[in-house]
Amino acid sequence: MTQHSRDLSRRRLLFGGAAVGAATLLTACTSNETPAASTQTKAAGDGAGNNAPGKKVVIGFSAPAADHGWMGAIHANAKAQAAAYSDVELKEVDGGSNSEAQRSTLGTLIAQKPDIIVVLPHDGKEVNAVALQAMQAGIPIVNLDRAFPDALASRLVIKGDNYGMGVSAGHFIGKQLKDKGVANPVIGEIAGLEIPLTVERSAGFAAALATYGFKVSNRRSAEFTSDSGQREAAQLLQALPKIDAIWNHDDDQGIGVLAAINQAGRKEFFMVGGAGAKVAIDAIKADNTVLKATVTYNPSMASSAISLARLIAQGRGLGDLTELQVPKEVTLASETITKENASSYEKLGF
Amino acid sequence: MSDATPTPTATPERPQLPAQSPPVDPAETAVAGDKAASTGNRLSWWRGNGGEGAKRNLGLIGVLAALIAVGAITKPDLYGDPTWVWNNILAILQLASVVGVVTVGMTFVIIGGGIDLSVGAIVALAGVWCTTVATQSYGAGGMIFAAIAVGICVGLVNGVLISYGRLVPFIATLAMLVAARGLAASISNKQTQVSTSTFINDIAARKVLGIPILVYILGAVVLAGWVLLNRTTFGRRTIAVGGNPEAARLAGINVRRHTMLLYALSGLCCGIAAIMLTSQATSAQAAMANLYELDAIAAAIIGGTLLSGGRGTIIGSLLGVIIFATITNLFAINGLSIEAQNMVKGGIIVAAVLVQQFQFKSFTRLLARNRLTTNT
Structure with missing residues (x-):
């Protein structure tokens, strides 16, 4: 009996030791030090007397x-x-x-x-x-x-401008496909969480596509997270065996969308992202994925x-404007980042 | 047909069959005959007490077949291409793989009389933990170790709180849901952490013999879960503890320790799932695996696991997960909205629970009693 209980305590000691060791190792693993993120500022000194x-x-x-x-x-x-x-x-x-x-x-x-x-x-x-x-x-x-x-x-x-984001993406895709002479293109859309801003983005996208006579073939909504992006993209790819273009609303979920495209081994289409994250700008610049552009919401x-x-x-007032005071409303234009202008947007990526 | 005299059932061969089997309703014989061969033996199996789980699973397979038939009818062009059909099956299984692994753990917890609401949060925490810059510097081995160790540790904390701290499982794991997501958010600084390990990313991208590695992992976990539940004392104890904890305690089972281990097992499954999900998304973040707890519970429930514990099968849970994945796939290929998809899923959960409460035996008894009263 004593022999048995001593064995047991030794086993417990071993287990305990291993657990403590594992815990120390784990807590050492929460460090997340990355190079300090660059910020977006306008250097003092350039531009007018402002x-x-x-x-x-x-x-x-x-x-x-x-x-x-x-x-x-x-x-x-x-x-x-x-x-x-x-x-x-x-x-x-x-x-x-x-x-x-x-x-x-x-x-x-x-x-x-x-x-x-x-x-x-x-x-x-x-x-x-x-x-x-x-x-x-x-x-x-x-x-x-x-x-x-x-x-x-x-x-x-x-x-x-959420509506404008959709418009920018729609125009980029519409123009590319028109130039290629695609008659009846298959266009996929991976939206974000279904909240009002997502609905606005989709409305702008549909409106811009309509000016080219195109429409969205299939739309799935993810949740702005990369795993939901992967899940919905995988299903979208399954639903459309041949695709011409995809708009993905958000570059963060886009990490998962690109993963799904890579996992399915598909590359017959091009993709436009949204927001203007640094990972997306880097990928557009490197030009080695289907991601060819992203529309900003900066x-x-x-x-x-x-x-x-x-x-x-x-x-x-604003230096270049005639008025003596700053205007009352500023709505940022949603810009389109492509390979050509990616380097100038790099400093704005987040 | 309806005026045929009730014939007694063929001699029951199974000992557990009640001696006075209720008379067979001929109409029902025809229905049952579709599924089981209409020989007397098979029929008595269908009507008897035994193989309850297997019967439910047959029903689930029927639902699955119906879903696939709907797909084939609505999208004949896609279903006409065998390569596409095979790829679609793989896509459904891949979609089911992560939730499937989580559901195996969940099934054990529910059979053991508990509930684990923290599984999604544990997956997120383990995923975030294994993709920090520091962990990734240890390579794929370090990442896998971290994810699994975090899963087991968090599961153990749940287990200790519930079995020794005497917290209600619902409350303890609800608290863990909030806390684990909070910790994940603070570790990741609310950023999406990209996995740079090709080994990890390849788990979701690679196939072996034409089948994705994720599907093998799901198969291995389901097999291990099945063996553990059906062929080991651990499994028997789980059913005993969930069915009647007091009786289990009197029978000499250390109920508290066993309950603790069940939550640790669920945590382990979450750790494995975290690696799979990180691999699929090639990244992790605190908001990942959103609402997986509900997906896993729903799959276990429609798979025939009793929410109050003491009954359930691993295969049923697997079928439950695959049914949900098939519905998602079906809605995607038809280009229908997520809203409609969620409504159908909700309806299926309600229907499954209604069917669960519906007992084959009492139904046939009811039929027999009705006939007796109308005859007299």
Whole structure:
């Protein structure tokens, strides 16, 4: 009996030791150090006199906590652009994980009376009231990407164009196929999560394709994640034995879409991506996959928002425009990145 | 046909058959005769108590055949090409492979009287953990070790909380679902981590003898699960613990330790699935394997596993996963929306549970009783 129990304890000791060893090895494996991500800024000094230092301004900044690459780039860009100006001090408050958290931190920010505040709300409708308060207190609001329903709630709206993304992708695909003389092309679409912005993108895509007399043959929606991209792409490829072109809404899920295409050994078509992630720009530049272009929805808008906020706070207009003040609304064009211009977009990839 | 006198069943050969078998309804004989050969022996097997699981699985195969028939009718041009059909079968199996492996683990947990809501989160955590820059520097071996070790560890934590901490499985694994995804998000810094290991990426890209490696992995896990459940004491204990924990304890089974091991087993399956999914997507992120817990539970349920424990088969669960994958495939090749697909899946789950509650034996008894009352 004693012999037995000693054996048992030795076995337990061995097991325990192995478990502790494995645990140490594992915890050593969570490090994720990659080269610091480059940020998108406009160097001070190029362009018109807008960059000449003006009066010192304090810019408040609030955006949702970064939950994916795009939002991470928004935060990084805002910080980097503010640091590029000697006359700007950035006060970033935690945007939290929901509208309520964002409202409360925005309240404290307003109490500190910065010169201007840049806000990317969780949901325009839910943060509208706080923005209105700030405007009434004399602090201008720059509304980034997700618009407030109330026009009085912001001095400037700067946002991306989801419908335009679809239009850009549709025109690129339509023109390529028209030039090739494909009569009845088979066009696949891998959409993102079915939320309003995805519906807008798809509407723009369909509208642009229609101008060429083309339409989408099969559409699957993934969830903006690479594994869902792989899953839906694999099924789409199965449904369409011969394809001429594919538009994939999001470059992050595009990693999985490209994997599925590679796993199926298909290469008779070309693909257009969406967003403008660095991996996609690199692949377009290398030109060794079916990915031939991507249409942007660029987080560089955070940098531009900071630049414009600075000008508004200093009471200056945009250098090349005649008006003495910054315009009220800026909608970024969705640009198309191809092999030819990929190098100039590299610094904007996130 | 309907006025034929009820004939007694052929002499039952199986000892567990009740001595006073209910009379055969001729109409029902014809229906049953389609599936089983209409010899007396086969018929008594169909009507008897034995082989309950096998009968359910036959039903599932029938559903599968119906789905394929719908595909062939709606897309005759695609189904006319044998190469395409073979590739499509492989595509369905590949689609089923990751969820299939998770479902094997889930089946054990449910048979053992528990539930594991954290499987999707464990897959994500293990996937993220094995694709960090630090782990990838150890090569494919290091990645596989990390994924499996993380899976087992998280499963063990679940198991300890449930069996020794006396938490309700639903709550403990729900907490783990939230926590594991949170940890995965913080490790990955919410970025998509690309796998640069060609060995890992090749698992999903390569075929051996014309069959994708992922399908072999699914086959191996299902086989191992079947042997473990049906041919080992571990399996017998699982059924005993799930059926009646108190009786199992009195029979000398260490119920707590066994419950803990079941969750560790589910974690192990998640670790394996994480490698497969990472290989398929050539990347991992905290949001991956979204809602796999529901897919796995649904597959186990339509496969005939009793949610309250004590009954279930590995083959049934596998068929459940394949049925869901076939539905996804069917909707994709017909170009129908994901919304419609999800509604049909929901309907199938409800139908399966209704069929589960439906007992063949009591139905025939009911028929017999009805006839008696109408006769008198």
